[in-house]
Amino acid sequence: MNAIALPIFIPFILIFVMVAVRNSRAAQLISVLGSTLLFVVSLYLFISLKDTKILTLNMGSWEAPFGISLVLDYFSGLMLVTASLIVLCLSVYTIYFMDDEHRNNMFYVFFFSLTMGVNGAFLTGDAFNLYVWFEVILISSFVLITLGNSKQQLEGGIKYLALNLIGSMFFLAGLGLLYGKTGTLNMAHLAHILRASEQPVLINTSAALFFMAFGIKAALFPLFFWLPASYHTANISVTSIFAGLLTKVGVYVLIRFFTLFFVQDQVFWLNLFLIIAGFTMVVGGMAASSHYDTRRILSYHIISQIGYMIMGLGIYTPLAIAGAIFFTIHNMIAKTNIFLVSGMINRSKGSFYLKDIGGLFKQSPILAILFILPAFALAGVPPLSGFFAKFILIKAGIEAGQYLIVAVAIATAMLTLYSMIKIWNEAFLKKAPESSEVEPYFKKPGFPELLPSVILGAASLLMGLFAATVFGYTMVAAEQLLVPTHYIESVLNGLNP
Amino acid sequence: MNSVILQVASKYVKWLLVVFALIALYRGHNFPGGGFIGGLLVGLSVIFSSLAYDAQRARNSLKIQPEGYIALGLLTIFLSILPGVFLKQYFMAGVWTSIHIPFLGVIKLGTPFLFDIGVFFAVIGVTLMSFFTFSNIMKWK
Amino acid sequence: MEIVLAILIGVLYTAGVYMLLRRSILKFIIGIIFLSNATNLLVFISSGIIAGQPAFVDGTTPSPNNLSDPLPQALVLTAIVIGFGIVVFTLALKFKFFETTGTDDLDQLQQTDN
Amino acid sequence: MQTLLLVYLVSAFLPFIFAGKLKKAIPFFLAFVHFGAFAYFFSKIERIGNGDILRETIPWVPQLGINFDLVLNGLSIAFALLITGTGVLVFLYAHAYMKSYKNLGVFYFYLFLFSAAMLGLVLSGNLIQLFVFWELTSYLSFLLISFFHEKESARNAAFQSLYLTGFGGLVMVAGIILLGSVVGSYSVSDWVVNAEILRAHQFYLPGLMLIFVGVFTKSAQFPFHFWLPGAMQAPTPVSSYLHSATMVKAGIFMLALLSPILGGTSAWTYTLTLTGAITMFMGAYFAITQTDIKAILAYTTISSLGVLVLLLGIDTALSVKAAMLFLFVHAFYKAALFMIAGFIDKKTGTRDWRNLGGLARSMPITFVFAVLASLSMAGLPPMLGFLGKELIYEAKVQSPVIAPYVLVLGVAGNALMIAVALFFLFKVFLGKAKNQVQIKVKTDWAYIIGPGILALLSLFFGLFPAFLGETIVEPALISILKRDYNVELKLWHGFNTVFFLSLFTVFLGFILFYVAYTRDSVLVKWRAFNQRIFSVRFVDVFNNLLKGFLSFSKRKTELVQHGYHRFYILTIFLVASIFLWYQVYVTIGWNLDNVFTLRPFYVSGLVLVIIISTIFSMVSKSRIATIITMGVAGYGIALLFMYYSAIDLAITQIIVETLILVMFVLILQRLPLFARLSSKTTRLRDLFIALSFGSAMTVLALKSINVNFNHPISDFMIENSYTKAYGQNVVNVILVDFRALDTLGEVTVLVVAALGVFVLLKTKKT
Incomplete structure (x- = not known):
């Protein structure tokens, strides 16, 4: 299956092309075409999973575990499709919401290098290769967050950079220890060896290092500081990309690693995950409810939602993992969408600050609908995607007897609801404040500008209506994760070195 | 730093470094060296000469601009990926062929070598680009 | 010897973290460099070090036992180069920040929180 | 039935499609849809009465046990008739009332979507499906209450109602899942089959309480009742619909649905009777001191809901019968009275009874209907309300548990209701005309037809209760009780305890009314008294809690996200050290085989140089010295690599170190000198944390060295490097062949970094 490598190589070609192309119109066109191609390829890959459940590609024809293998199972397939849908929507969105300055600054180069890194991280079956993709993501996001060079962005950029660099340092150290212990880097092979090995001496310390690394990336409770300090400073398109993709890569890897490798001393880790998940949810939710800037509310809200995904990992039943995956996908779509909408609100009203704006309901009912879709999805209103995401997690939690975390999850859902209603009330229902300076200028968004949000909103709705299908996939993914024999066998191809 | 000794020295050292770099690149597959080391060495050579004169002059003396090197490097890397797909059914698979060159004997050439050349160019571009930017003289076209 | 190297790693990490905690951004970057050096060294030695033959083979020497392990070398090489790219970018960011704000003090960076 | 729901869903979008002149026809059309549905359900009455149950199942997420189970039995048809029937009238009324908006x-x-959701709710045979509709009604009522969204009070009321009912819904779903995990299904019929197991299970009590929270918030029971009076911010047609047949009745429906499954235990009985009794009394008590007629009606709704909960709590056949009957009684008179109140509001421009009076002369027909509806509310013959109240008394008298307290509260509550009803009539319609009809409303009939029909129904069923009793209440009762039960309703029961209780209540009510009516000061004092005694208003409590929570979170957020970058890093390393030391401690079983040796000395010397220059770099005040010593450390590490036979690595490290040094020097010229910014204690603290982390890493390194080496991968690479990849330098072969993808990513990092540097430094600040 050579096509597995395409989600990495397509963005790579696009990087090259974008370095060469200087005309911004052409760049837009190419980026839309390229990301459409990417989406189609991802979809094709996902569909072709049907027969074998797992697809592998040994890069350079070097058999696993000697070379680098790319592995596509249902988990990575779901993440890949979602990510490329988001990339597609954003490549349309940026046409309208990127100012010219940014476009001249080769925004698309960094956009696609980020895409490449994300796709690579989802696809790779090699631990060190994953580190490389993490670095690609990291450096691209550094550049993207400072794109524009305002003082705020530089400040946010430094914090973002510092904490994330520390994170990847932990990652590398953990990898070194893991390699020293096992002598291999192929993830399936690692899983094979670690499951067989009896002495968890170093495994736990590398697990601790990995936990720190991915905890920082995923913005977990005591490690999330970089996110609220930086996300709101960047251009809204950039923030949308980050909201949809970045922290979720961290979550993806956490789930991947802690189901595949670190199955020893599990009680400690799972309890830790539950505790941290609870704190992440509550702290994020509380912080979100106390702010009045849309971007800040939503940024803190990202953190709060990460807690749910980790909660799924901490409960560690097939249903819970499926719930975590479901939640991650739902959150990627809805979160990106709500950032897109808040960008449009800002475009229409000239401010992100809720106290300065209002009256949007009358001015643009379409915007209201577009806001309500992701907002209600995030708040968990049936039949949108978020309802099922939370339902599965709560069900899994109750069935596993983790009542405390379920209570926290429900309380956090109320915080989410509060934040969403706050934005709705203030931006849409309230009369526009008369004293505000930014009034009364209002720009009605045109249809092409709304299109990405329409697509993502429809995705949230469809994910809820056809929850059975999506849940079926996530369940398969969860089973593949929890019983990785098939994964190990497919990657190693029966080889047992 | 307009010291004459440095300027004279730089002229030779620069070319020495470039020659070293090419050797490192060529022999990299069999002896210490390779695309990274070669590319970094070339970058170092240009930096050395610009320390002797100034960055602007060093820049003007370049035949290809840094972004050109980057593009060239990425293109070469991309080209090196393709033959594997068509000939061996795997991305990035090594495809080798041997050619006979007078005086040097039989040389094995393969896509990994092409890949290394791509890395070489890209690293040159990267080093130069960041250096010139730091020297604050770089203009985009 | 390994113990000495382990201590060296500890010293490098200590220095790195200490420098990260300073208020000057320049020191911060130096801290990053120390940290990445320490990490590279850790990766390098944790996979077993042999003071002996470098990993060069030809058709006649296929016995891997007395060769040093080439894989961690390749990994560390990759890590060094990546670290180089990131440090360069960090330097640029630091420079730009100073140019924009005129300060090198990290404690001045409080506008974006809250 | 699925077709019916689909028709509802599609019809809901019609208002957006209808344009121009057709726009006026929207409410008629929607009322017609309601009427069609009503007729459909009406035609099924007989079959249901014969004990048939109509069922349709559409799988939704069968893996999770979530399906669309549409069930039409005696219980759901009673509610469905109520919803669709009232729906017709509400939409007709809305046509007139909403014209000007x-x-x-x-x-x-x-x-319309709201009524569809409500209909879906009562037809649910699956509890998760029920919850879905439950939530939809919450959210739609939020949108409806905040319809006049530019008023802050409307927004607040809407928010409160959503927040409470949403919260209740979530808690309820937790209860459903909890109990569902016992049965392994969310289907009501499965629950019924397993009712015994459920009641005996340890999850019974927590599950029940969680579900009760949902029910109590939705049906406005004490102490969650306060959102309901706020909900009158909605346009009047909405209020009349919300209070009579929908929304608040969802909780009642839920209780009725669950009573055969979870009912009959003391937990069920005591909780419900207690809550219901308190709510009943409190609603009536507060109703009488209100001045806004819509608020009066809202509080009486709370009281009535209390009655319903109380009756379902007593959980005898008699009490359930009373509940089902009272459901209709209340729906008829409450919808009618709200519509009348809205009409009065339209006509006079006020809803405060202190400004109203003598309206009987200007609106005689309305007056007649108001009298009928009020009598029904007061529970006086010959209205349906009387029947309802008699039955309720009967149920209370026979209630097995806490009859005396319930009776006292019941009598007091009913007396208050009588007083309220009479007061409403006399103050608003009779007496001196205070506020003449000022506003001309063109189509009076459209306002009156709804309340008229409802009031006449109250009268009709009061006189001829047999139809209602046998065809609607009886099947409903059978499907609740799960056994046959014969319902006979009569207006006259003979002289018994209940009759005397009624008489006593009426007497009490009249006295109360007389006192309140003749002396205005009484009510004023009463109000003042209430304000003093019950100085804590629940709405304020809610708001203050919220406000307190927000400021608390703001403070906490500022504490966590304080903006001091160093402390973020400090936190991270602190957490990391704790983790690592913990793991080291847990996996203590390590023994060092390595002997401490300084041989060969030149390597030890090299390490010493690196350590010294590192430390010097740490403490030096001079920038150049710091950077040069940093470089020395870097070169030293390169030499170490060299010693351990990693040639390529050493060369790369040297070149990279050189390049970094050059760039450092380049930008150093533009940067300020180091300032010593932190105090000695700070430095000590930082050093301590750095040391704890560094030492942890040392231990890790030691442990890792100690592990047995087994390198299958690199052995393969060494073996195949020359034969298969045609390269002698294994490291390089790994980079460009075995692991070329890594290198690809690496080059991407470099390219992006260089372009990033370029972009960052080239562009001017914005």
């Missing part, structure tokens, strides 16, 4: 399309869309 903007955004009607949106309004009808919300309202």
